[in-house]
Amino acid sequence: MNKKQILLIDDDHELAELLVDYLAQQGFIVQCCFDGQAGLEQAYNHKFDLILLDVMMPKLNGFEVLKALGKEHKTPVLMLTAKGDHHDKIKGLELGADDYLAKPFHHQELLARIKAILRRIQLVNQQNRQALQHQDTLLSINNIKLNHAVRSVSCHGNDIELTGTEYQLLTLLMEHHGKIIAKDTISEQVLGRKLSPFDRSIDVHIGNIRRKFLPFCTVEKIKTVRSAGYIFLTGENA
Amino acid sequence: MNKKQILLIDDDHELAELLVDYLAQQGFIVQCCFDGQAGLEQAYNHKFDLILLDVMMPKLNGFEVLKALGKEHKTPVLMLTAKGDHHDKIKGLELGADDYLAKPFHHQELLARIKAILRRIQLVNQQNRQALQHQDTLLSINNIKLNHAVRSVSCHGNDIELTGTEYQLLTLLMEHHGKIIAKDTISEQVLGRKLSPFDRSIDVHIGNIRRKFLPFCTVEKIKTVRSAGYIFLTGENA
DNA sequence: AGACTGTGTAAAGGTTTAGTAAAGGTTATT
DNA sequence: AATAACCTTTACTAAACCTTTACACAGTCT
Structure with missing residues (x-):
């Protein structure tokens, strides 16, 4: 199985470093951006399997990045934020995020949620192929x-x-x-x-x-x- | 657009009633089971678009239901639980759940998460079709x-x-x-x-x-x- | 042989599925 | 807001299909 590529957009350098290490260790390839603008560009240039998106950031915040990506963007987004506010969560999810995790979080939970999203996509893909494949x-x-x-x-x-x-x-x-x-x-x-x-x-x-x-x-x-x-x-x- | 069908498995009758009402009002068709066994049977018999699964239940608990559904089951599962314990969350997600929401939750957040999962599936489907055509x-x-x-x-x-x-x-x-x-x-x-x-x-x-x-x-x-x-x-x- | 049971088969009757036109409702465009 | 294009639903019809019925015949048992 080839490694999944993740784009991390977060201005918290310390956390970012930790996450990059941890996820790399778990078999992901992680690219990192420290503000919304740069993140958006990366998202357009490369095809990632998943985007981890912080909300509070300079230049463009997470919600703005989400909007800019557009409704039709295909890469799944998992939002991270310091605020555990419900309205924020709902806003993020409605703007097209696939999941929303409040900081501080356990890195194991993050991993589990990342895997859940990727697994779902793979399952749906499989399903589609099987439907058309005749024994x-x-x-x-x-x-x-x-x-x-x-x-x-x-x-x-x-x-x-x-x-x-x-x-x-x-x-x-x-x-x-x-x-x-x-x-x-x-x-x-x-x-x-x-x-x-x-x-x-x-x-x-x-x-x-x-x-x-x-x-x-x-x-x-x-x-x-x-x-x-x-x-x-x-x-x-x- | 036709209505999405949801299977709710939860032994808390009061909560179940509330959810059924709320989700019906939001345009879903909701079927309800009050223990794991019954839920599992329903899941096998009908094809649902999504399953809402409580963890603590008589007969079979949520994790057991999840296991019984098997790794290849196609219907997405959103777990609900009174425990906000991280280990539980991770366990649920690793067993194949697509999301995990701790009680008590805001019904709007539940709705947003349900929609996020369904939207992701639809997006992947679309993507598949387009990928085929562009070849x-x-x-x-x-x-x-x-x-x-x-x-x-x-x-x-x-x-x-x-x-x-x-x-x-x-x-x-x-x-x-x-x-x-x-x-x-x-x-x-x-x-x-x-x-x-x-x-x-x-x-x-x-x-x-x-x-x-x-x-x-x-x-x-x-x-x-x-x-x-x-x-x-x-x-x-x- | 005679009785009994299971099968072959034609035809009638009833059910299911698909073709089609038209109405109703949704979405996009002007 | 009006219009147009489109998708879905509805209702009716026709055709294909499945089951039942009835009777003939064949195999088996006493």
């Missing part, structure tokens, strides 16, 4: 091919249109090809409900799938196992 | 061309005017052409919100895009995959 999308057994990315099915190269339920049912059978799948398992996995005594839905779906494959197959791929369930035959058994 | 300024598939630099669209050479949302939606589909994009993914990526049960926005946008392309296309480029999503067809499939 392995090809399943091919016994001349039948499934492509999950497009939810398409083909038999000996011929495209076959299946409904959502039929597709799920076939997928289930193919994922466990060569093994008997009980009807109640199918009902729960595919239809999302317990199998009721006179429920014939599954039989009908199986029938529909078979009918759609019929023109393209010489042998039956889905075999009925009386009073046990259905089974997708592998090449050897077929 | 390549030209995207050309199946006779449809996008030029991100000037945000223009053409079909067989004919310019087409799309709104911002339509453009983003089309971009998303084209970037993942040949793959199904689920409606809830579209909603999160393009509209920046979770898909609600009766939300028809996406269908309408898709309809509008199709209508604008209609005069210039012989075949449909965007295919509906019932109960799964939409897919931008590649040349071969079209």
Whole structure:
């Protein structure tokens, strides 16, 4: 994992030095500015992963820096201040800060809050990628091919249109090809409900799938196992 | 803008009532649980935008709930507690909480912190989308061309005017052409919100895009995959 | 064989989902 | 403040889909 870069904007040189040391020791790269103006410039020039922003400073105070950064600025900001005043906190947060910590604070708490913010960003990023990333999308057994990315099915190269339920049912059978799948398992996995005594839905779906494959197959791929369930035959058994 | 859903887990009935009222008044939908166990179940069953979690509770305390949610849980958590102890704060934050607020707190500060967390998530989402778009300024598939630099669209050479949302939606589909994009993914990526049960926005946008392309296309480029999503067809499939 | 049970299958009925037009509401612009 | 552009919601329609029903047939047991 590459090191995260932090921009510290604080006119308190003593505190700044302490923080730079501590955070560096914790695996961050810290850049330091001692007034709002300089901080703002740095923020524009470099891309930081996080900004630590003091409120009371010469030239530009923390709130002004926050405003100048603009509503659309992407770098998260954690504000630090000597005042524990609620109005200040609220003002900071509403101006776009991600967190607000009152001085004096424990450096461990600061660290924990920094990590929390960075972790959140990473989580959201992950989430976004995962939503668009499809798991392995090809399943091919016994001349039948499934492509999950497009939810398409083909038999000996011929495209076959299946409904959502039929597709799920076939997928289930193919994922466990060569093994008997009980009807109640199918009902729960595919239809999302317990199998009721006179429920014939599954039989009908199986029938529909078979009918759609019929023109393209010489042998039956889905075999009925009386009073046990259905089974997708592998090449050897077929 | 649709309302954000918050799960409040706190055994202090009096406080809970106050918070529910206040947050509802501020435009949130709040669900309430009075012990850790119930809260955890709710968190698993529904998708919330944020969880407010008290620490001291019967059955399961806040830390235990946090652990049970797991490291990969996606919903942000803001912890509330009577103890202002630093160790507690650090513990909570390290266990995956996004923020930690000590009781008693000003409801305005709570609100500001809630908003800060939600805003950060939305910002990161936006950023992701934009980052994707700026990678390549030209995207050309199946006779449809996008030029991100000037945000223009053409079909067989004919310019087409799309709104911002339509453009983003089309971009998303084209970037993942040949793959199904689920409606809830579209909603999160393009509209920046979770898909609600009766939300028809996406269908309408898709309809509008199709209508604008209609005069210039012989075949449909965007295919509906019932109960799964939409897919931008590649040349071969079209 | 006869009874019983489980399955194949066609068709009817009911439910869910998507297409679409129009109204309502929001935001940005003039 | 008025206007325009846009997004969302609503309501209706059509289509796709799932389940139920009914009956025929096949396997199993006595």
